[in-house]
Amino acid sequence: MRQSEKVFITLIISLICILLCIAGSLALGSRSVSPGELIDALFLGKAGTFGQIVVRERIPRTVFSLIAGAALGISGALMQAITRNPIADPSVLGVNTGASLFVVMGIAFLNIQTAGQYIVLALLGAAITAVFVYGIGSLGAGGATPIKLALAGSATSAALSSFVSAIMLPRSNVMDNFRFWQVGSVSGANWTNIRAVLPLLIIGFLISILLAPVLNAMALGDEMASVLGVHTGIARAIGALAGVVLCGAITAVAGPIGFVGLMVPHVMRLLLGPDQRIIMPMSAVGGALILTAADIAGRILGNPGELESGVVTAFLGAPVLIIIAVKSKGSSL
Template identity: 45%
Template sequence: MSTTSMNTAGGVATGQDSHGREASRTEAEPEGDAPPGRRRAGVLAARLLGLLAACALLLLIAVVSIGVGAKAIPPGDVVRALLHGRGSVDGSVVLDLRLPRTLLGVAVGAALAAAGVLMQALTRNPLADPGILGVNMGASAAVVTAIALWHRTDTAFCVWFAFAGAGLAATLVHLLGSRGRSGPAPVRLALAGTAVSAVLGALISVVTLLRPDVFDQFRFWGVGSVAGIQLSVLTGVLPFLAVGALLALGLTGSLNALALGDDTARALGSGVGRTRLLGTLAITLLCGAATAAVGPIAFVGLVVPHLARAVTGPDHRWLLPYSMVLGSALLVGSDVLGRLLARPGEIQAGIVTAFVGAPVFIALVRRRRIAEL
């Protein structure tokens, strides 16, 4: 055995080996090691540069989204339309059609990714997302019910039903998955979410089959799409998305503590019950507003946090911003891909994200560490 002491002034560590002989080494040994402060600064700089690169990628995808469609618009004309308004047909297309759908895709993608991070953190289930835990289906069932009863599809009306449906579904899944002494186990939560989603999906099918008029209004909304949505829809849901995002960002420190376990989090001074309550409220706001605006979109909340975690690690202070930017890029990119694949028509973004997300989901399930949860 050896004992070691540090000379902080000279940066030299000294110690005695098992024979009593004193040895010394510098902090630079072995070669390639750096002082802890310098390593932390390097990690911080790398993460910041990575986040800026992700933002640049999102900006590039957004510009492509505004220019790509049934009629291609050159980047120069896009810039002129954004600067000078509706001076031409292209300007009207940019400002009235493509800019709103792009901005809504950015907002909804960030919301779904943030909700996925929160769900995975609160349940400690790496396969949790708004779709698997029934939140999206709850919002959809509530909106379908509202359409059937009141024959209204405007977002300002449907958003409240989407909130109620998302909240009730999340509460029901949590109650069903928390039965037993061990509390909300990940497997039970996933099974409860699957069961609740199946029941709510059956309810939606019954309503739409019995009411063809409801089906006509629901069929495009039900697959998840940002096409044909006016800017007023974004302004209607933006306050709810902003409050949900601010709540989520404010919980990042508590989520880091919660990842160590409930007992450890309490020992560190974190309010476990408060964190779960505020996290559930943020999830309901984010998922309810996003689903009311564009319909249920799957896999964004599941896939994006894992992609971001590969870069940031488990630190939610970085994981959440990375996920929000990458979620926006994924949804807007899927919308662009859907327009390119079926040109001059288009494939809805919710379908494209399912095709992109399903292989990643299968790969996650096949990983030994996740399969054992």
Template identity: 50%
Template sequence: MLSVETRAKVGRDAEELPAPRGRGAAVAAVAAVRSVGLLVALAALVVIALLSVWSGTRDIPFTSTWGVLWNPDGTQTSVIIHDYRIPRTVLGLLVGVALGLSGALMQALTRNPLADPGLLGVSLGASTGVVVAIAFLGIGSALGYVWFAFVGAAVASVVVFLLGSAGRKLATPDRLVVAGASVTAVLYAFNSAILLLNPRAFNQFRHWTVGALAGRRMDVVWVILPFVVAGLVLALLLAPSLNALAMGDQLGRALGVNVGRTRILGVIAVMLLCGAATAAAGPIGFVGLVVPHVARFLVGPDQRWVMAYSVLLAPILLVGSDVLGRVVGAPGEIQVGIVTAFVGAPLFLVLCRRRKLVML
């Protein structure tokens, strides 16, 4: 056994040793490649957004679209672009960011590669809020649904966290998942009972539950924007702590992470992001599940890069699916929630075949 003085001297000598040659350059090169990848994803997102503004049930030449995009002139073309297509595109960008980031958060918090934003009952909570608004209050507009859906998502998140932490100081990932599954089952049964007894509510609810961006105006965008921004900032601030928690709670504590606070703030961020997205566009599947895996496939397990890539890749998938639904379904359209399922499921199967779905 080495004495305390000897171990201290060895530690000081180790600190004075120079870093391995080339290590710093290799790290910088990897960061540069990842940064270039972000720029490429950003450029692809801009192109997808322009295609979304251009595409629609009415065929408008791209030159006309580009002209009225920057110089609205009050014509019918300008009204279509500014009152319908731009709000739809902006909403798709916000919802995509929220779903991708909340999916990455959920998988990091629960250390479950199959976790998605609905695992904590957030999606079913939002759906319950919409069912209550339609069945008992007679609300029939998308703007009216938003607040009830968000309140439902918030209440469900709080209940899940309280159940997951009952009898213990901290809510562990396993207990959160079990609590989320229990709350989801109860809410699903409640929604089914109300909708079966109220055909009028069912008829209205089925249009919302498929997941769509059509028919939403800028009013909805302004309602969810503060929640998405708050959830985005909170998630990015939690990324370093989530890297430590990926190795386990005990090692995370040893590295100076406040496990309880990180988990509470993570649940709040998921509630803000997933609640806002579901309230605005309805439950849209596969985006929050698939995109974090694609990000990890590209940049590895570092949550800082996973979240940065998810912020760009998720809206690319969502807005791209919306454009695809308009093109394939012309002269009508296919709702984006259906298209993301058709696009996301095969992509997820490919990822499953190429690599193991692990978090580290």
């Protein structure tokens, strides 16, 4: 089968699954909705019955699940490409936890309340943590190997999580505002939050698409990429910035949802090969599918309450991380 056919088939199957997940996200939950009420609420503009009202209230959550999953998928693909590390991911590298720490500090000490303030602090925390982890992982012989980066990220994440707990525990108001961040959830999404993060996500997505040919060259090695005219330092900085913007913006709204950025690009590489021009957009599609499906699974498994989507993605992603780490044996992409 030709590459173009594989990409087309994978895209069509993914889009069909996304459509099914959208219907499931709008219809399933503590109060299930009939197909008739779903159609009336979506296409006829009706909101008279309780079920139709439920559907209209679930729309922002569903939209955010899609864009958040897409952003995390692209962020993971960028981080894996610029570090040539198959286990690079916002959660594995501690970037999500860094964003969380800065937001909880803002809540506790600066009394932040608006979505814009959350996003600024989350981006700042994510950027500082990314630089710190990469710097620590680059020390010693061999530079930034996959195992060293994973260990540096895990240690940093554990330390930052302790700081988060130390700030929250004595302050009940901070704990109430921040509780959903501890596991990551899309349940608090609304149109205000979506409008706040959407411009950043669009910028990050465009950068990732434009950077894809450069990342293909860098996969050949820095020396070969330099011969081809690529400024590897600048390319890495731009790619890292885009990845931090994508995961930081989502973390500001949903908390640290892990493993989406790890699983999706890895699966897409196995299915479609290493071409970043394909991996980037397909990681967006796959990320949207995975996170929306995880949100639905959390509602079904936790019924009559719900299991947070971050718990579901961690349950799925932890075995994937172990498999990748064993198979990579410390090698680069």
